[in-house]
Amino acid sequence: MxxxxxxxxxxxxxxxxxxxxxxxxxxxxxxxxxxxxxxxxxxxxxxxxxxxxxxxxxxxxxxxxxxxxxxxxxxxxxxxxxxxxxxxxxxxxxxxxxxxxxxxxxxxxxxxxxxxxxxxxxxxxxxxxxxxxxxxxxxxxxxxxxxxxxxxxxxxxxxxxxxxxxxxxxxxxxxxxCVMAEGRCALSSYATGKSPNMHGVCSPASHVRYQEEDGELVSRLGNFTIDRVPAGEPAPYPTLCKGCFSAGGKRGHVFEDPxxxxxxxxxxxxxxxxxxxxxxxxxxxxxxxxxxxxxxxxxxxxxxxxxxxxxxxxxxxxxxxxxxxxxxxxxxxx
Amino acid sequence: MTQLTLGPLLFNWPAERWSDFYARIADEAPLDRVCLGEVVCSKRLPFYADRIPEAIERLQRGGKTVVLSSLALVTLAREQRLCADLAAGEDFDVEINDLTMLAHLAADRDFAVGPLVNVYNEGTLAFLASRGARHVCLPPELPLASVATLAAAGKTRGIATEVWAFGRLPLAISGRCYHARVHGLAKDSCQFVCGEDPDGLPVETLDGEDFLAINGVQTLSFAYAGLLGDIEVLEAAGVAALRLSPQDCDMVAVARLFRETLDGRLAPEAAQEALAGDLPEIVFANGFIAGRPGAEAAGHGWSAA
CATH class of the missing domain: 3.20.20.70 (Aldolase class I)
Incomplete structure (x- = not known):
């Protein structure tokens, strides 16, 4: 022991x-x-x-x-x-x-x-x-x-x-x-082609874009919107599993809050x-x-x-x- | 001859439907191997556990090799006992989805490795071969170059290499149940709400883009892997088997399309188009194998680029 x-x-x-x-x-x-x-x-x-x-x-x-x-x-x-x-x-x-x-x-x-x-x-x-x-x-x-x-x-x-x-x-x-079991998550890879397991990165900054639309700041990772906040409010970094999504008719942090x-x-x-x-x-x-x-x-x-x-x-x-x-x-x- | 494997059903289907599904697969689907068992959530198993022996018997009568799959995330004592029991039964091939199984399998026991075990390189393949691995379904995020290297390495060590070719891609597993969370419940009092979504519960972005699907503690892609059009590339890379993951669609028809393509009776691109025609609602992706974001459809000819 x-x-x-x-x-x-x-x-x-x-x-x-x-x-x-x-x-x-x-x-x-x-x-x-x-x-x-x-x-x-x-x-x-x-x-x-x-x-x-x-x-x-x-x-x-x-x-x-x-x-x-x-x-x-x-x-x-x-x-x-x-x-x-x-x-x-x-x-x-x-x-x-x-x-x-x-x-x-x-x-x-x-x-x-x-x-x-x-x-x-x-x-x-x-x-x-x-x-x-x-x-x-x-x-x-x-x-x-x-x-x-x-x-x-x-x-x-x-x-x-x-x-x-x-x-x-x-x-x-x-x-x-991490809300997912680490080492067993390909979410980042699915959206960006870059993964924790293979490349040592998750939701990498190189694939993040912020743009203002209709008075909201949209954060995107690869081709996917991860969050939208009213312009002027602090926008959390768009880590995929902390994003705001919609599932079953409900909008929210499906996986984990930031x-x-x-x-x-x-x-x-x-x-x-x-x-x-x-x-x-x-x-x-x-x-x-x-x-x-x-x-x-x-x-x-x-x-x-x-x-x-x-x-x-x-x-x-x-x-x-x-x-x-x-x-x-x-x-x-x- | 490239084999076809039916992966374990990942979703929570009613027991009656579970039995009907495997009965039809047994009788009609041109598959070589069929994986059975609960991979995602141990709470679901009691609903159909008593039906497994009958399904095994029927699948074997249908000429399929039956493989029993282990749970992916093993934490509870009850789950550890399930692994021990699975390893102790010697009548069937076992597919491990977590290394807990290696603590239980006898040293001289051959086994298969599922896509949720991290096999990324030759060193890991060699280690698993030394422990008795004979068939490995690779992690779905691997690009073709890695697949080809691993298929070649596998051949020298007596391991058949398999690639995830149809169905929602398993992207993550967690201690937390997202189905329960979306319904305002906790995992321990989940009321089995995952049973309402036989293909998983789609997750959209706030801009309405189809993105992911949740299945209890598991997160899957919204898009289905669709590698029918890539069959020639995969065979050239030395892949020995393709995995079809059960979805709420006519899996017998899906298996037939793959079999006919592998047999050269259908052109790969025509087959993928036929599949898309049969499943008009479904978005297909092959980005991972093309070395791109997994959600992308790389289109024909990516491998020549």
Whole structure:
């Protein structure tokens, strides 16, 4: 049983889209920072984001000198005929002494387990391992040491998983919220030809257009209208699954409201459920955002570990659309 | 000879109709393989579970290979037991739609892999082959170049490669039930409202564009995949089987059109036109295979471009 040690402090895993954000996260109290290479090998393949091998080398040194760890996300699904690109990414992460790689693809997990047995392997949320048996399969087949749980589970289900698996678990606590099982969604691909699994992007800005029509601001993704708001009102970014549509004669957010996840108040329950690490989403966010969110969660984690009340709601202003949800962690979400 | 597979029925049809559908498929449809079982929502299974043995028997009498499909998203203890039971039964081929099944299948057991398992590259194909995979239906979003590479890699490892060729494309699966949400209900008290929509509930954009279709926890494309016109390209790519996904239409006629085209008795383009003529309300798309947005219809000749 490798699960969280009884009474151990929850580990804080923080996003870094740039070397500057990585430094900010470490300074603000991150235990771990996760990041990716500047290419299609990671699931936040956005323009202007991510790390060259040289930047990663420097950043890993920076983090290690300050007692923080660096996890490298190589969590898209390698393209047939071009697996080499993903293999090289894993080789580079190993060579630069990354503390772990975060992987989703079975072929890439097999490659890493064989070529770099000592490189710690975390299972990305993109692998969508949603129950104890699926997780144990990854542990047994590829020596996975930690699994990032899909955002489709309740706290009770997470507790049951932790009681049954022989690896650590990590859960998302703040930031963007996929309502679909991650790694199993081709919605973006259907509208734009670009997908999270293949290209590391969802609802990419390159395919977004805003236009004013009849006093409304229309946001379109590819050839589809994702939302319409009265001109002058703030228009949420047209992420496909947060769009406003019409179904069964009803107009509304069919899949999810433009909310983001904030599970800060659930920290005691997540700790009780045996979770090892808390993950903050947002590698695409600014350095100042990263700094503020990490510092706030540092306070929350420390408060939880010391048995004090969790400061609630202080991050709300940083959330998309100004509203937050505890998502699937509460059963009523379903 | 390229095979035809009937995928599992994804929608919530009344039990009587479920039985009638498979009876007619068994007796009349020119199909090689038929996948049966609940892939989308475990709450639906009790309505027709007791009818499955009879359907299997009739399909086998009709000369079809029967394949039992597993659930796509497995979270509840009850769902984990369903997977264990499916793996334990040794009389039928099994198609896995979630890797939970690999925890249960005996090491020497051959199996098929459904389109909801992420098989994007040769490394994954090789790993699955080593675990006993013999037939893989690829994720629908893959472009032709990937399909061709995987079909070639599959051949060297004894895996038949299948492509999603007809029916609404499975685009996403969630912990949340969208049918329930649209009706102001929650998943646990859903009243099985998904049963009102035998082809899924269409989702339109605010500008009235046809976009998606919801099916309980699953989201599908509004357009149907329609790869009849692409059959020659797919065969040249080494594809071994085509998947037809049941919709609320004459699936026997659909299967016949595909079979006749594969047998060279109908020209692919003429066949796709005939299909469109039989189903005038339906929008067809082949954007994914053409390496374009999945919703697009790439038209004839895209593969030469």
């Amino acid at each position: 490798e699960g969280r040690r009884e009474g151990a402090r929850l580990e804080l895993v923080c996003p870094a889209g740039t070397p500057a954000a990585l430094r900010a996260a470490v300074e603000a109290g991150a235990d771990c920072v996760y990041c990716g290479f500047r290419d299609e090998t990671n699931a936040r393949n956005f323009p202007g984001l991510n790390f060259s091998p040289e930047e990663l080398a420097e950043s890993i040194d920076y983090a290690h000198e300050r007692g923080a760890r660096v996890l490298v996300a190589i969590n898209t699904f390698p393209r047939a005929g071009a697996e080499e690109i993903w293999h090289r990414a894993v080789d580079t992460a190993a060579q630069l002494r990354a503390d772990a790689v975060i992987l989703a693809d079975m072929g890439l997990l097999a490659y890493t387990a064989e070529r770099h047995p000592d490189l710690r392997r975390h299972l990305s949320v993109q692998a969508a391992a949603a129950n104890a048996q699926a997780i144990e399969f990854y542990v047994e087949a590829f020596g996975v040491r930690r699994v990032v749980l899909p955002r489709v589970l309740t706290v009770q289900e997470i507790a049951a998983i932790n009681a049954a698996v022989s690896c650590e678990t990590e859960v998302f606590v703040f930031g963007g919220l 909310v983001s996840l904030d599970a800060a108040t659930l920290l005691p329950q997540l700790a009780e459920a045996g979770v090892t690490a808390l993950k903050i989403e947002g590698r695409q966010r600014s350095r100042s955002y990263t700094q503020a969110v990490v510092a706030s969660f540092r306070r929350a984690v420390d408060a939880q570990a010391e048995g004090r009340a969790i400061p609630a709601g202080e991050l709300r202003r940083l959330s998309e659309g100004q509203t937050t949800t505890a998502g699937a962690y509460r059963k009523t979400w379903r």
